[in-house]
Amino acid sequence: xxxxxxxxxxxxxxxxxxxxIGAAARAMLTMGLTRxxxxxxxxxxxxxxxxxxxxxxxxxxxxxxxxxxxxALAGCVLTVGLSARPREFAGRVxxxxxxxxxxxxxxxxxxxxxxxxxxxxxxxxxxxxxxxLVATIPANAAYASLNLAAAVQVLAYxxxxxxxxxxxxxxxxxxxxxxxxxxxxxxxGERTLTAMRFLNPERPKRLLPRLRRLFARAGLEKEEVxxxxxxxxxxxxxxxRGPRR
Amino acid sequence: xxxxxxxxxxxxxxxxxxxxIGAAARAMLTMGLTRxxxxxxxxxxxxxxxxxxxxxxxxxxxxxxxxxxxxALAGCVLTVGLSARPREFAGRVxxxxxxxxxxxxxxxxxxxxxxxxxxxxxxxxxxxxxxxLVATIPANAAYASLNLAAAVQVLAYxxxxxxxxxxxxxxxxxxxxxxxxxxxxxxxGERTLTAMRFLNPERPKRLLPRLRRLFARAGLEKEEVxxxxxxxxxxxxxxxRGPRR
Numbered sequence: 001x002x003x004x005x006x007x008x009x010x011x012x013x014x015x016x017x018x019x020x021i022g023a024a025a026r027a028m029l030t031m032g033l034t035r036x037x038x039x040x041x042x043x044x045x046x047x048x049x050x051x052x053x054x055x056x057x058x059x060x061x062x063x064x065x066x067x068x069x070x071x072a073l074a075g076c077v078l079t080v081g082l083s084a085r086p087r088e089f090a091g092r093v094x095x096x097x098x099x100x101x102x103x104x105x106x107x108x109x110x111x112x113x114x115x116x117x118x119x120x121x122x123x124x125x126x127x128x129x130x131x132x133l134v135a136t137i138p139a140n141a142a143y144a145s146l147n148l149a150a151a152v153q154v155l156a157y158x159x160x161x162x163x164x165x166x167x168x169x170x171x172x173x174x175x176x177x178x179x180x181x182x183x184x185x186x187x188x189g190e191r192t193l194t195a196m197r198f199l200n201p202e203r204p205k206r207l208l209p210r211l212r213r214l215f216a217r218a219g220l221e222k223e224e225v226x227x228x229x230x231x232x233x234x235x236x237x238x239x240x241r242g243p244r245r
Numbered sequence: 246x247x248x249x250x251x252x253x254x255x256x257x258x259x260x261x262x263x264x265x266i267g268a269a270a271r272a273m274l275t276m277g278l279t280r281x282x283x284x285x286x287x288x289x290x291x292x293x294x295x296x297x298x299x300x301x302x303x304x305x306x307x308x309x310x311x312x313x314x315x316x317a318l319a320g321c322v323l324t325v326g327l328s329a330r331p332r333e334f335a336g337r338v339x340x341x342x343x344x345x346x347x348x349x350x351x352x353x354x355x356x357x358x359x360x361x362x363x364x365x366x367x368x369x370x371x372x373x374x375x376x377x378l379v380a381t382i383p384a385n386a387a388y389a390s391l392n393l394a395a396a397v398q399v400l401a402y403x404x405x406x407x408x409x410x411x412x413x414x415x416x417x418x419x420x421x422x423x424x425x426x427x428x429x430x431x432x433x434g435e436r437t438l439t440a441m442r443f444l445n446p447e448r449p450k451r452l453l454p455r456l457r458r459l460f461a462r463a464g465l466e467k468e469e470v471x472x473x474x475x476x477x478x479x480x481x482x483x484x485x486r487g488p489r490r
Contacts, residue, residue: 027395032385055390086414095411136413138405140277143300150272150398153391157341157399160383166340168381169331 004107004163005032010152011072013039013127014118022052022060023149024116029056031156032163036063037072037113052149069115069127076113078106081123081131082151084144089125090134099135100158114155119148177220185225185232186212192232195239249352249408250277255397256317258284258372259363267297267305268394269361274301276401277408281308282317282358297394314360314372321358323351326368326376327396329389334370335379344380345403359400364393422465430470430477431457437477440484 010028015021021044025036036059038044044065053060066072073079080099083090094102103112115131117123128134137146137154146154177185190208193199199207255273260266266289270281281304283289289310298305311317318324325344328335339347348357360376362368373379382391382399391399422430435453438444444452 023392023395026390026392029388030384030391030395054392055388086416088417090416093413093415095406095413097406097411134416137402138409138411138413139275140405143274145271145300146275146398147268147271147299147394149392150268150275150395153395153398154402157382157402160385161342164383166342166383168338168340168383170338171331171335171379172333 002032004104005159006035007107007111008033008103008159009035009037009072009076009111009113010156011037011039011069011113011115012041012148012152013069013072013115013123015041015044015148016119018043018046018049019052020119020148021046021063022049022054022056023147024152025049025053025059025063026056027149027153028156029059030153031160033156033159034059034062036060038063038065039069039072040067041065069130073113073115073130075111077110078103078112078133079115079131080113080133080135081115081128082117082135082137082155083122083128084136084139084146085122087125087128087134090128091132093134093136096135096137096155096158097162099133100155100162102133104159104162116148116151175222177222177225181222181225182215182220185215185220185228188229188232192235192239196235247277249349250404251280252352252356253278253348253404254280254282254317254321254356254358255401256282256284256314256358256360257286257393257397258314258317258360258368260286260289260393261364263288263291263294264297265364265393266291266308267294267299267301268392269397270294270298270304270308271301272394272398273401274304275398276405278401278404279304279307281305283308283310284314284317285312286310314375318358318360318375320356322355323348323357323378324360324376325358325378325380326360326373327362327380327382327400328367328373329381329384329391330367332370332373332379335373336377338379338381341380341382341400341403342407344378345400345407347378349404349407361393361396420467422467422470426467426470427460427465430460430465430473433474433477437480437484441480 010033012021012024021038021041028034028036049060050057080103103114106112115123117127137151139146194201255278257266257269266283266286273281294305295302325348348359351357360368362372382396384391439446
């Protein structure tokens with residue numbers, strides 16, 4: 001994946017607020033992207049960019065600053081322009097997810113440029129026409145105004161999921177209980193609930209099946225079975241001896 | 246969808262920077278979410294929050310401020326806590342995409358709370374233990390530090406895609422060319438290329454199949470066929486009459 005990710009350039013055109021450049025750099029790095037190209041940024045470098053980049057200043061330090069979109073995209077085998085607004089003359093338009101998959105597929109062949117316009121009105125029609133593919137992020141039609149760095153975050157996230165799947169950390173699994181341990185628990189529970197006169201064996205209704213269903217859904221661990229049997233054993237004592245203060 | 250979306254609460258716990266609350270409100274509204282609950286925000290309301298909310302100040306204005314996480318989650322039939330860091334005692338951990346699907350499914354039955362911790366260290370173990378489900382956003386293990394509003398944006402985006410699919414705007418389709426119009430174009434092209442002596446009919450190589458493949462991929466429109474035949478006709482004239490200055 002990292003080889004393909006190294007071929008992806010995030011290109012920001014005519015960004016007005018340096019804070020957004022910093023936030024975009026942070027968004028990139030959280031997803032493992034590092035190649036940032038800035039086309040005629042209004043103010044850069046700038047302390048606001050550095051502040052918003054948080055731990056991702058290395059991405060800013062390595063950013064290329066160029067004078068034109070064509071310069072930013074030279075050598076790219078696929079160019080993707082973002083647009084929230086519908087454009088009459090756009091060619092292929094893909095949602096972010098499919099665009100990320102296309103970008104990743106093409107990154108096997110060479111560099112891929114993903115282009116974001118300025119904060120006020122995005123990419124111009126001319127700029128978008130220089131991109132082979134238009135990508136758009138599904139959004140609320142009544143308020144589709146994603147912040148620039150937020151749009152970079154969504155695209156970068158989709159690239160990461162496309163590249164590595166969405167495997168995430170898991171809580172450690174503790175030893176699961178064995179079938180016979182679980183059955184012994186249910187048998188114990190049935191005895192105790194009967195002794196408590198909560199369960200009437202002659203009219204058991206759906207009590208035991210419902211408890212089985214609950215614990216089946218949870219998937220019991222060995223230690224949990226021990227805890228539950230400990231609770232049952234304590235109830236057994238109370239029934240036989242009465243409460244000890 | 247909007248009924249389910251109205252049942253989703255975005256809960257921000259102990260947010261330090263009011264700008265992040267505003268940016269989160271904006272991220273929510275771009276995806277159609279409007280219910281924001283703030284648990285003990287450090288500073289709110291605040292001009293920075295309003296500035297960062299951009300056009301989404303209505304979400305801020307309607308935000309509920311509460312004193313505890315339990316208060317924020319009262320009545321929720323599913324509670325989802327976000328955590329980037331692995332936790333030893335977490336129960337079910339799902340990636341953002343699957344968590345969004347689960348949230349949406351449960352929103353059919355009642356309110357769903359999606360909980361984000363503070364900027365510095367996220368949710369505490371105690372807070373996370375009060376959530377039925379842990380969600381995590383796939384990220385660069387070496388730098389998984391998504392900005393708070395960026396994390397809200399990704400979750401809100403996944404909720405929207407889960408709810409409405411990722412259908413996006415399409416460029417208007419113009420009238421496609423009919424089979425016979427396309428075949429007439431290829432026939433014309435073959436004649437002209439032969440007349441130009443670019444194509445040798447006795448050794449045609451792969452020229453025509455490659456051109457067919459290119460135009461098949463593009464999917465020709467009626468007007469494009471007319472333009473291409475106009476160009477061919479002009480070349481035909483040049484061949485017959487020579488260039489006119």
